[in-house]
Amino acid sequence: NFMLTQPHSVSESPGKTVTISCTRSSGSIASNYVQWYQQRPGSAPTTVIYDDNRRPSGVPDRFSGSIDSSSNSASLTISGLKTEDEADYYCQSYDSINLVVFGGGTKLTVL
């Protein structure tokens, strides 16, 4: 099994752009799709990015995902930050035995 490591917290001002990283500990980040989930306080998670860089309908295009093989990491970028983006964000992928792996989560503060 591998681990997905995220920064514990990030902060940025409204209107700015923030990037949250998700680094895979072993094996290639490109081997399995990466998903990103947003969880606002007191609410269930929702999907903001799936299959590395696809957005579900209803998710604004301010949210984008990418992978970087050189750093073996995935990234979630949120541009034009709004106070409503303040939430916990989790990355997720799969290992070769169909098991699901989550990152530890990143708390985004929009101040």
Place this chain on the structure above:
Amino acid sequence: QVQLVESGGGVVQPGRSLRLSCVASGFTFSRYVMHWVRQAPGKGLEWVAVIWNDGSNKVYAESVKGRFTISRDNSKNTLSLQMSSLRVDDTAVYYCVRGGSGWSWGQGTLVTVSS
């Protein structure tokens, strides 16, 4: 739209059993892999188990293997999680999740294991 409604949570003593259910609507249930994911208070997300769309295959996290059983009834659009030998560290909100591309999450049901 996709709706997943969990039920069955509550307070239970260590060593006892509990059964969670999830009723799905708004999509063709029998076409999708389904997961259970949990979140302990103040902690991150932890995947628990997955079941194939036709129930032919089930995979569990090591932390619950041998104690939890995932099942589904496609005729009733229902996903279940039978939890036995519950431990204090099983205390969490349990989410029912539709798999495939772009997971959809239920609102969760809280399970508290305490004496």
